[in-house]
Amino acid sequence: MGAETLLFSFRYVHVWELSMSDTFLSKEEVAELTGRKYKRLQIEQLRKMGIPFWLNAVGAPIIARATIEGSREKVELPKPKWVPNVLKG
Template sequence: MSDMFLTKDEIATLTGRKSKSKQIEALRTMGLPFWVNALDAPVVPRSAIEGRRDLPEPKPEKLPWIPAVLR
């Protein structure tokens, strides 16, 4: 499970900052998804920088019902 998120050192390297608040500021500027945990530290999913999408693909929308006389 530890490889699911970037380590503290990786976040520091990515942002160029050691302070948690400055890391959060840098991540917001970069537009990367992250969460702030109970320790006020940013948590970045590894998939955010590796380009992977672990989310399921969205299902195609169903076409609306059209009466036969209008087809």
């Protein structure tokens, strides 16, 4: 039972890592994008470049891959709701 549990856990982590790399840029990609090695300098450069990011628990910038590559899905804007002329002001 112990070996099966370890094998299952390894497969779970492996699949999670693959899906995370598809979702976010790697540390190496962030360094290449910003031209900076250190987290503090990467954050400064991302702000200058206007690229949205989050900070993870250790203070490293996390960038969604879709931010850089663009969305592959066509997003439809919501249709404006009808408002009577009286309320339009």
